[in-house]
Amino acid sequence: xxxxxxxxxxxxxxxxxxxxxxxxxxxxxxxxxxxxxxxxxxxxxxxxxxxxxxxxxxxxxxxxxxxxxxxxxxxxxxxxxxxxxxxxxxxxxxxxxxxxxxxxxxxxxxxxxxxxxxxxxxxxxxxxxxxxxxxxxxxxxxxxxxxxxxxxxxxxxxxxxxxxxxxxxxxxxxxxxxxxxxxxxxxxxxxxxxxxxxxxxxxxxxxxxxxxxxxxxxxxxxxxxxxxxxxxxxxxxxxxxxxxxxxxxxxxxxxxxxxxxxxxxxxxxxxxxxxxxxxxxxxxxxxxxxxxxxxxxxxxxxxxxxxxx
Amino acid sequence: xxxxxxxxxxxxxxxxxxxxxxxxxxxxxxxxxxxxxxxxxxxxxxxxxxxxxxxxxxxxxxxxxxxxxxxxxxxxxxxxxxxxxxxxxxxxxxxxxxxxxxxxxxxxxxxxxxxxxxxxxxxxxxxxxxxxxxxxxxxxxxxxxxxxxxxxxxxxxxxxxxxxxxxxxxxxxxxxxxxxxxxxxxxxxxxxxxxxxxxxxxxxxxxxxxxxxxxxxxxxxxxxxxxxxxxxxxxxxxxxxxxxxxxxxxxxxxxxxxxxxxxxxxxxxxxxxxxxxxxxxxxxxxxxxxxxxxxxxxxxxxxxxxxxx
Numbered sequence: 001x002x003x004x005x006x007x008x009x010x011x012x013x014x015x016x017x018x019x020x021x022x023x024x025x026x027x028x029x030x031x032x033x034x035x036x037x038x039x040x041x042x043x044x045x046x047x048x049x050x051x052x053x054x055x056x057x058x059x060x061x062x063x064x065x066x067x068x069x070x071x072x073x074x075x076x077x078x079x080x081x082x083x084x085x086x087x088x089x090x091x092x093x094x095x096x097x098x099x100x101x102x103x104x105x106x107x108x109x110x111x112x113x114x115x116x117x118x119x120x121x122x123x124x125x126x127x128x129x130x131x132x133x134x135x136x137x138x139x140x141x142x143x144x145x146x147x148x149x150x151x152x153x154x155x156x157x158x159x160x161x162x163x164x165x166x167x168x169x170x171x172x173x174x175x176x177x178x179x180x181x182x183x184x185x186x187x188x189x190x191x192x193x194x195x196x197x198x199x200x201x202x203x204x205x206x207x208x209x210x211x212x213x214x215x216x217x218x219x220x221x222x223x224x225x226x227x228x229x230x231x232x233x234x235x236x237x238x239x240x241x242x243x244x245x246x247x248x249x250x251x252x253x254x255x256x257x258x259x260x261x262x263x264x265x266x267x268x269x270x271x272x273x274x275x276x277x278x279x280x281x282x283x284x285x286x287x288x289x290x291x292x293x294x295x296x297x298x299x300x301x302x303x304x305x306x307x308x309x
Numbered sequence: 310x311x312x313x314x315x316x317x318x319x320x321x322x323x324x325x326x327x328x329x330x331x332x333x334x335x336x337x338x339x340x341x342x343x344x345x346x347x348x349x350x351x352x353x354x355x356x357x358x359x360x361x362x363x364x365x366x367x368x369x370x371x372x373x374x375x376x377x378x379x380x381x382x383x384x385x386x387x388x389x390x391x392x393x394x395x396x397x398x399x400x401x402x403x404x405x406x407x408x409x410x411x412x413x414x415x416x417x418x419x420x421x422x423x424x425x426x427x428x429x430x431x432x433x434x435x436x437x438x439x440x441x442x443x444x445x446x447x448x449x450x451x452x453x454x455x456x457x458x459x460x461x462x463x464x465x466x467x468x469x470x471x472x473x474x475x476x477x478x479x480x481x482x483x484x485x486x487x488x489x490x491x492x493x494x495x496x497x498x499x500x501x502x503x504x505x506x507x508x509x510x511x512x513x514x515x516x517x518x519x520x521x522x523x524x525x526x527x528x529x530x531x532x533x534x535x536x537x538x539x540x541x542x543x544x545x546x547x548x549x550x551x552x553x554x555x556x557x558x559x560x561x562x563x564x565x566x567x568x569x570x571x572x573x574x575x576x577x578x579x580x581x582x583x584x585x586x587x588x589x590x591x592x593x594x595x596x597x598x599x600x601x602x603x604x605x606x607x608x609x610x611x612x613x614x615x616x617x618x
Contacts, residue, residue, distance in 0.1 A: 190529050193513075199591050200569045202591040203568055204498070204561065204568050205498050205499070206593075216498060219499055223501075223503035223504050223539050224503045226536075230535060232595035235589045238588050239588060242576045243579055243584070246579075252513065255516070256509060260562070263508070267551045267552070267559060270555075272387075272549075272552055282512055282515065285514065285537055286440070286537040287541075
């Protein structure tokens, strides 16, 4: 048995992240006494009960958070505020409220005001996910060797942060701390803008009538195939990300289109040297990611092949 | 032993595609009598000899194509014309010359004029690749269940096409025929434009000094991580693709920026409904690709995890 970190953890919202958290907790039996869960949708609660997701699935958020030492909001960013308002009266004094939202400044502004004195609010964001969503999409290894960014607000209790850090480490993650604005800018670069671009490219392909849908699908090559994977992510979650991380996303999008126009001009004018130099430069950053252990060099574009190269 | 298709095949250029072709041929011992190979770089020829790539590595293209029934040009699109000029005098009468270039109209225009009467020119394009390049990056399974598009020019000998089709099928691919302009447009959508976009996004991240390189790499999440994989592809090959498939790429880029600006405006004005509808629509095309067997639904973004979901 691993050392106990929290006696009771409440997961509010039972999608990919919450379900993966539950299975990762169970892999380390002992770090948490009991895990309660709540989802707004009755169908999701039924599914959770059927597959054994959470020790106890509750029919109200109030019931789920009652007596919990850690409450984790695992709902889309746009729903965080109303959920916080709903649970606030039922929170145990001294408990920690955290979240897993992809945007931090907005969550802090929308959740913070609802929480009573004596409750520790420690926003967090595990950088992990797949294009699948819902209570059945989780798996225990989702956070292994991924980063979880903790974004403490002012005057946070250091002991509460230490506990939350230990919790995420027990779930397999590496933990770092960062301030909210910096988090939102870094994520705009590494996740939010790439998702918007992938959604856009897939939408363009879907629109093209001269290139029929079936051809786009049939001849889907590396490149587009990866984009479609990204563009299959949860629409509600991503709508909320763009609405709540508007400034950073628009800033990065502006830089992106500026660069894209420069490359487009190089294509139009036939400037092969500029293209070659640009493409050479971007290779280096890929090597860095592989060396940092955040991806593999397996030459398969996500597709398994029977034997290695 | 599989049935013999060609007595001698010459691979000109020994990178990812040629080396994978060789290993795929060897997996079907018998379909080809002898495979010769040539690469312009002495270092590449040395590597090929060291790892047993090709039955015989030649020091000139002329020597490699001598007596070959099938000559496959596996060089960047921009080099196809000069290689064709170099080998033309040494081609065996009645042989087939093919290629593996990602652009077809330009290859037809640059290679066709050099080939003597009596030689069958049958352009082709296997839709397969990884971000790795060079003679050591190939593996026999690269073409398994991938498409190879054959783009016959006018008055092509049907028997020669039948043979080339059988050859690619023996290498594991599914074969389709398509005209050159349509090929170039489909590929602009499914491969060329997505690559340019990925290169651009990685370039933007690399430029940002407020978000240090190490952070972009360290916190590289799904989305950006996939882009860096795409943007690690061979710079010479991709420079040539954009220079030679200029019109189709610029057309698709134009549509892409139009759509991107519409979504950017939706973010700026806070139009969540438009974003949600767009993101919902793009999910369907992903399902189509998985059903077509061109990718897996494994929820790992290309990263292997120990057990399933």
